[in-house]
Amino acid sequence: QSVLTQPPSVSGAPGQRVTISCTGSNSNIGAGYDVHWYQQLPGTAPKLLMYDNSNRPSGVPDRFSGSKSGTSASLAITGLQAEDEADYYCQSYDISLTSSGVFGGGTKLTVL
């Protein structure tokens, strides 16, 4: 069981908008730790997609956006493209686990 909860899968047609939720608790996201998101294409290492809840690293399209509220965060992808098909992970820290890094279980995005 992951400390952060994500839906196992989401899907959408090209051009559509999808969101991926990341639900935590008062010992991680709700404790004030920021949320970061990673995209993992098949057979590759995770790549930073969003940092500090809503900031995009250089090179990440503005079709990707993030937000955080209370004990949850979400990643939104608009104008879905075939190349977005990947696994997405949220990440934060947990004060009840000696500030250990924690990940969501991952969400498989399928572009229909």
Add this chain to the structure above:
Amino acid sequence: QVQLQESGPGLVKPSETLSLTCTVSGGSVSSGGYFWSWIRQPAGKGLEWIGHIYTSGTTNYSPSLKSRVTISVDTSKNQFSLRLSSVTAADTAVYYCARVACSGGSCYTWFDPWGQGTLVTVAS
């Protein structure tokens, strides 16, 4: 830019110790303001944080692995290492090294960059 590369045996016998090294290029493990981390991913499963080491040598480990994990840094080789003792089949995974940069007064930030990962199989 900074690049990380994992190396080590791809096969470890049960009850033995897994040892991996992460070589840092384009930057220095001695530079202040960074945590050097290990993360693993069993096949078809999610990411699990193992632990990290600060440039000062201070470490923090996942509570679930703490009794078996040691992370160390070798500044002369610009490397940091992972040792996981008493391994079982459950420790079979792709192991990644990654860097965390302290930002805005916090070192509880994001992992970037990542190494390409190395598969370690625990089997006799």
